[in-house]
Amino acid sequence: xxxxxxxxxxxxxxxxxxxxxxxxxxxxxxxxxxxxxxxxxxxxxxxxxxxxxxxxxxxxxxxxxxxxxxxxxxxxxxxxxxxxxxxxxxxxxxxxxxxxxxxxxxxxxxxxxxxxxxxxxxxxxxxxxxxxxxxxxxxxxxxxxxxxxxxxxxxxxxxxxx
Amino acid sequence: xxxxxxxxxxxxxxxxxxxxxxxxxxxxxxxxxxxxxxxxxxxxxxxxxxxxxxxxxxxxxxxxxxxxxxxxxxxxxxxxxxxxxxxxxxxxxxxxxxxxxxxxxxxxxxxxxxxxxxxxxxxxxxxxxxxxxxxxxxxxxxxxxxxxxxxxxxxxxxxxxxxxxxxxxxxxxxxxxxxxxxxxxxxxxxxxxxxxxxxxxxxxxxxxxxxxxxxxxxxxxxxxxxxxxxxxxxxxxxxxxxxxxxxxxxxxxxxxxxxxxxxxxxxxxxxxxxxxxxxxxxxxxxxxxxxxxxxxxxxxxxxxxxxxxxxxxxxxxxxxxxxxxxxxxxxxxxxxxxxxxxxxxxxxxxxxxxxxxxxxxxxxxxxxxxxxxxxxxxxxxxxxxxxxxxxxxxxxxxxxxxxxxxxxxxxxxxxxxxxxxxxxxxxxxxxxxxxxxxxxxxxxxxxxxxxxxxxxxxxxxxxxxxxxxxxxxxxxxxxxxxxxxxxxxxxxxxxxxxxxxxxxxxxxxxxxxxxxxxxxxxxxxxxxxxxxxxxxxxxxxxxxxxxxxxxxxxxxxxxxxxxxxxxxxxxxxxxxxxxxxxxxxxxxxxxxxxxxxxxxxxxxxxxxxxxxxxxxxxxxxxxxxxxxxxxxxxxxxxxxxxxxxxxxxxxxxxxxxxxxxxxxxxxxxxxxxxxxxxxxxxxxxxxxxxxxxxxxxxxxxxxxxxxxxxxxxxxxxxxxxxxxxxxxxxxxxxxxxxxxxxxxxxxxxxxxxxxxxxxxxxxxxxx
Numbered sequence: 001x002x003x004x005x006x007x008x009x010x011x012x013x014x015x016x017x018x019x020x021x022x023x024x025x026x027x028x029x030x031x032x033x034x035x036x037x038x039x040x041x042x043x044x045x046x047x048x049x050x051x052x053x054x055x056x057x058x059x060x061x062x063x064x065x066x067x068x069x070x071x072x073x074x075x076x077x078x079x080x081x082x083x084x085x086x087x088x089x090x091x092x093x094x095x096x097x098x099x100x101x102x103x104x105x106x107x108x109x110x111x112x113x114x115x116x117x118x119x120x121x122x123x124x125x126x127x128x129x130x131x132x133x134x135x136x137x138x139x140x141x142x143x144x145x146x147x148x149x150x151x152x153x154x155x156x157x158x159x160x161x162x
Numbered sequence: 163x164x165x166x167x168x169x170x171x172x173x174x175x176x177x178x179x180x181x182x183x184x185x186x187x188x189x190x191x192x193x194x195x196x197x198x199x200x201x202x203x204x205x206x207x208x209x210x211x212x213x214x215x216x217x218x219x220x221x222x223x224x225x226x227x228x229x230x231x232x233x234x235x236x237x238x239x240x241x242x243x244x245x246x247x248x249x250x251x252x253x254x255x256x257x258x259x260x261x262x263x264x265x266x267x268x269x270x271x272x273x274x275x276x277x278x279x280x281x282x283x284x285x286x287x288x289x290x291x292x293x294x295x296x297x298x299x300x301x302x303x304x305x306x307x308x309x310x311x312x313x314x315x316x317x318x319x320x321x322x323x324x325x326x327x328x329x330x331x332x333x334x335x336x337x338x339x340x341x342x343x344x345x346x347x348x349x350x351x352x353x354x355x356x357x358x359x360x361x362x363x364x365x366x367x368x369x370x371x372x373x374x375x376x377x378x379x380x381x382x383x384x385x386x387x388x389x390x391x392x393x394x395x396x397x398x399x400x401x402x403x404x405x406x407x408x409x410x411x412x413x414x415x416x417x418x419x420x421x422x423x424x425x426x427x428x429x430x431x432x433x434x435x436x437x438x439x440x441x442x443x444x445x446x447x448x449x450x451x452x453x454x455x456x457x458x459x460x461x462x463x464x465x466x467x468x469x470x471x472x473x474x475x476x477x478x479x480x481x482x483x484x485x486x487x488x489x490x491x492x493x494x495x496x497x498x499x500x501x502x503x504x505x506x507x508x509x510x511x512x513x514x515x516x517x518x519x520x521x522x523x524x525x526x527x528x529x530x531x532x533x534x535x536x537x538x539x540x541x542x543x544x545x546x547x548x549x550x551x552x553x554x555x556x557x558x559x560x561x562x563x564x565x566x567x568x569x570x571x572x573x574x575x576x577x578x579x580x581x582x583x584x585x586x587x588x589x590x591x592x593x594x595x596x597x598x599x600x601x602x603x604x605x606x607x608x609x610x611x612x613x614x615x616x617x618x619x620x621x622x623x624x625x626x627x628x629x630x631x632x633x634x635x636x637x638x639x640x641x642x643x644x645x646x647x648x649x650x651x652x653x654x655x656x657x658x659x660x661x662x663x664x665x666x667x668x669x670x671x672x673x674x675x676x677x678x679x680x681x682x683x684x685x686x687x688x689x690x691x692x693x694x695x696x697x698x699x700x701x702x703x704x705x706x707x708x709x710x711x712x713x714x715x716x717x718x719x720x721x722x723x724x725x726x727x728x729x730x731x732x733x734x735x736x737x738x739x740x741x742x743x744x745x746x747x748x749x750x751x752x753x754x755x756x757x758x759x760x761x762x763x764x765x766x767x768x769x770x771x772x773x774x775x776x777x778x779x780x781x782x783x784x785x786x787x788x789x790x791x792x793x794x795x796x797x798x799x800x801x802x803x804x805x806x807x808x809x810x811x812x813x814x815x816x817x818x819x820x821x822x823x824x825x826x827x828x829x830x831x832x833x834x835x836x837x838x839x840x841x842x843x844x845x846x847x848x849x850x851x852x853x854x855x856x857x858x859x860x861x862x863x864x865x866x867x868x869x870x871x872x873x874x875x876x877x878x879x880x881x882x883x884x885x886x887x888x889x890x891x892x893x894x895x896x897x898x899x900x901x902x903x904x905x906x907x908x909x910x911x912x913x914x915x916x917x918x919x920x921x922x923x924x925x926x927x928x929x
Contacts, residue, residue, distance in 0.1 A: 023283060037199040038192020040424075042375040043456045043846035050375055078192035091190040095182050098812045101655030101820060103189030104375040104424030110190060129854045136846075138375050139425055139655050140823035142857045144816060 049135030093152035101139035180812035216839025218296030271461025345767030348519030357475025376424020397692030423654035428536035507541025550890030619894025626773035643734030650690030669710035696879025703874035708753025781887030792915025806870030
C-alpha cells in the first residue's frame with residue numbers, strides 16, 4: 001500500500017491536519033479521523049447526496065471527492081450548523097415539517113438546502129427541485145422536504161428573536 | 163428542582179397529536195448513530211469474495227495470494243467456519259443458508275470467502291487476489307419453471323422447527339417448492355363452468371429491491387463468555403435467538419444492540435450479515451465489522467418476482483361467483499421469509515371481494531438468483547397488481563363501469579372472508595368512495611387529444627396482518643417521576659418510538675416528549691417478534707399500553723401504602739420520597755400482547771381467526787400518456803387508507819405518502835436486470851429510484867376517520883398499506899388513456915410504447 005501524506009485544511013472553522021492516503025475519499029477522512037459521521041457514503045457514485053458537504057463554498061459529494069483535494073481548502077459539514085447548540089433555521093424547519101423518516105439522507109439534504117438558501121433566499125419550487133435533484137430519499141419524504149425548504153426560507157427571512 | 167414536564171399543562175391528550183419525532187434533533191444534526199458508520203476499538207473490517215456463477219459445485223478456492231498481502235489477518239472460507247460453528251446454516255423458515263458457500267454456490271453474488279484486515283482497503287485489495295473454480299451446474303431462474311424443473315437448487319430441504327406447516331418438508335428431495343399454501347372455499351370448478359362469463363389472465367412482477375440508504379451492516383464482538391452485536395436489524399429478538407441457536411448458547415449470553423436504522427423496508431429482517439460476522443469474530447477473536455457497499459445490496463435480498471394466474475367466473479348480474487388464483491413466488495436461492503410471504507399473501511389473494519367459490523394455490527419456489535424476502539407488503543402489492551388489473555380488464559370486456567363492478571363485489575363487514583373469518587373493521591366501500599371523491603370521479607374528465615392522451619384508474623385492496631406474533635414492553639417510572647419505555651420495536655423512520663411514547667404518555671398523563679424510549683438492546687429491551695408487516699403499532703401498542711397501565715396501578719398502590727387518600731394528586735417524586743426517604747426506587751409495569759389465532763386448515767386454508775386486523779387501502783391515478791414516446795406522467799395520485807385512529811397524524815401521512823411514492827418507483831421504472839443469473843445494473847447509476855421529479859404533480863394522502871375496535875386507542879398499522887394500490891391504479895389509468903393493457907412492470911416508456919405499437923398492428927422488433 002502506498003505511503004501516507006499530510007494535508008492541512010480548515011474543518012468547520014478550525015485549522016486541522018491529517019495523514020491520508022491517495023485513495024481515501026473525504027467521507028472516510030471525516031469519519032475515521034474526525035469522528036464526523038453526518039456525511040455518509042451510500043451509493044458511492046455521487047448520485048444519492050447522502051455525503052454532501054461544502055468545500056470552498058460549494059456543495060460536493062464527499063464520496064467522490066478525494067481527501068487529498070481538501071489540502072488547503074475550507075470544509076464545512078452538517079456538524080457545524082448547530083455549533084452553538086442552537087439548530088439552524090433549515091434544521092428547525094426539517095423537524096417542524098417532519099421532513100425525514102430514517103434520517104440517513106437528511107444531513108445531505110440539509111447541507112444542500114443551506115447552499116440553496118444562501119444563493120436564493122426566496123427560491124421558487126423549480127429552483128428547489130433543481131438544487132435537490134441530486135439528493136435522493138429512499139423513504140420518499142419529498143413532499144415534506146419541499147415544505148421544509150419553504151419554511152426554512154421563511155425562517156431565514158424573518159429571524160425570530162428568542 | 164428538575165423540571166420534568168415543562169409543557170405538560172399545555173398538552174392534554176397524547177393521542178391524535180402530531181408530536182414531532184423524538185429523535186428529530188439527532189437526525190437533523192447528523193449525530194444519530196447508524197451501524198454502517200460505527201467503529202469500535204480493535205475492530206477488523208471484512209470484505210467478501212462472491213460467486214460469479216449462478217449454480218455450481220466449488221472445486222477449489224485459491225486464497226494464498228490474498229493471505230500474503232501485507233495487512234491481511236485472515237482469509238476465511240467455509241472450512242474455517244466449520245471449525246467454530248459445526249452446523250453453520252441459518253434462516254427463519256429453513257436452515258438452508260450457509261455462513262459462506264458450502265460445497266455449492268447457488269446464486270451470482272453469494273459470499274464464498276471473506277478477508278479480514280484492519281484497513282478496509284487492504285481487505286478489498288486482497289479479495290481481488292482470491293480465485294475460485296466451479297463445476298457449473300444448470301441453473302433455474304423462472305418461478306413457474308422452478309415448480310416442475312429437474313434442476314434443483316437444494317439437494318435436500320431443511321425446514322426450521324419454528325414453522326409447524328413446514329414440518330412435512332423435512333428431508334424432501336427433488337423439489338424447489340419451499341411451501342405450497344392452499345385455500346379452498348365452495349366449489350370453484352363447478353361455479354366457474356356454470357358462470358355466464360369466464361376470464362383468465364396472467365400477470366408478472368419484476369425483481370426490485372429495498373435499497374435502504376444505510377446498506378446492510380453488522381459488527382460482532384465475540385468473547386468466549388458472551389457476544390455483542392451492533393446490528394442494523396429490524397428484528398433484534400430473532401437475531402438473538404438464531405445466534406444463540408448457532409452457538410448452542412442460552413439467549414442471555416447473546417446481546418443485540420440496534421442503533422438507528424437507515425431504514426430497512428423489510429430487508430433487515432431475520433439473518434443477513436449476523437451469522438457471518440459471528441463466525442468471523444470467533445475466528446479472529448476480535449470485533450469484526452461486515453458492511454455492504456451499495457452494489458452488494460443487490461446480492462443480499464430483494465422483493466419476490468411473481469407470476470399470478472387468475473381466473474374469474476362472473477354471473478349475468480356482474481357478480482363474481484368463482485375465482486382461482488395460482489401464484490408462483492420467485493424466492494431465489496435461500497428461503498429467507500419467502501414461505502411466510504407465500505402463505506400470508508395467499509390469505510387475501512382473491513382480493514377484497516365477496517366470492518363464494520375460491521381456490522388459491524400459492525407456491526414458494528427456490529431459484530438461482532439473489533434471495534427474496536419481505537418488502538413493505540409481504541407480497542400483497544404483487545397480488546393487488548394482478549387482481550385489480552384483472553378487475554378492470556373484466557369490467558372493460560363486460561362493458562361494466564369498473565367502479566360499479568367493484569361496488570357489486572366488495573366484501574361487506576359481517577360477511578365471511580374467503581379464509582373463513584368474519585370481516586370487520588374493514589371499511590372498503592368508504593375507502594373507495596373517498597378515493598372517488600378526491601379524484602372528482604363524477605366530474606367531466608378531459609381524455610386529451612393529439613399526441614397526449616389522458617386516463618384515470620383506481621384500485622382497492624385488503625391485507626390480513628401477519629399473525630400470531632408477540633410483543634413485550636416495560637415501563638419504568640423513576641423516583642423523580644420520569645418515565646422510561648423499553649420496547650423492541652425498531653424505529654427505522656416510521657416514527658414508532660414517538661407513537662409508543664404517545665401511548666405511554668396517554669396512560670400516565672405526561673407529554674410524549676418527556677418519555678424516554680430506550681434504544682434497542684436485547685440486554686435491556688424485552689422480546690418483540692420483529693418490526694414488520696405493519697404489526698408494531700397494534701401489537702407493541704397493546705403491550706406498551708398494558709405496561710403503562712400496570713405502572714399506573716402500582717403508583718396508586720404506592721400511594722395507598724404511604725397513606726395518601728384516594729384520588730390524591732401528590733407528585734410522583736414526593737410519593738417515592740415518602741416511601742423510600744430519599745430519591746430512590748422504581749415502579750415497573752410490564753405488558754405482553756399476543757392476539758388470538760386459529761391456524762388455517764392445511765387443506766382448505768379455513769380459519770375463524772386468521773388475523774387480528776385487516777389493512778384496507780385504495781388509490782386513484784390520473785396519467786398523461788405521450789403516444790409518440792410512450793412516456794407516462796402521473797398528474798395526480800390519491801392514496802386513501804384505513805389505519806384506525808391515527809396516533810400521530812403527521813407521521814401517518816408521511817408513511818402513506820412515502821410508501822406510495824416508493825411504489826411509484828417499483829411501478830414505473832425500477833427493475834433488476836438479470837443476464838444468465840448476473841445482475842447487470844447493480845448500482846444507483848443503472849437502477850433508478852424515485853427522486854423529486856418523480857413526485858406526481860398533485861398528491862393526496864388520506865386516512866379515514868375510523869377506530870379499530872380491538873386496537874390500542876383504536877389504532878392499527880400503517881407502514882405498508884399505501885403500497886398495495888398504486889401499481890394497478892396506474893396501469894388501469896394507462897389503459898383508460900390509450901387502450902393498452904400492461905401485465906408486467908415496470909410501466910416505463912419503452913414498455914408502454916411497445917404496447918401502443920402492438921395495438922396499432924405495428925409492433926417494434928424485440929431487443
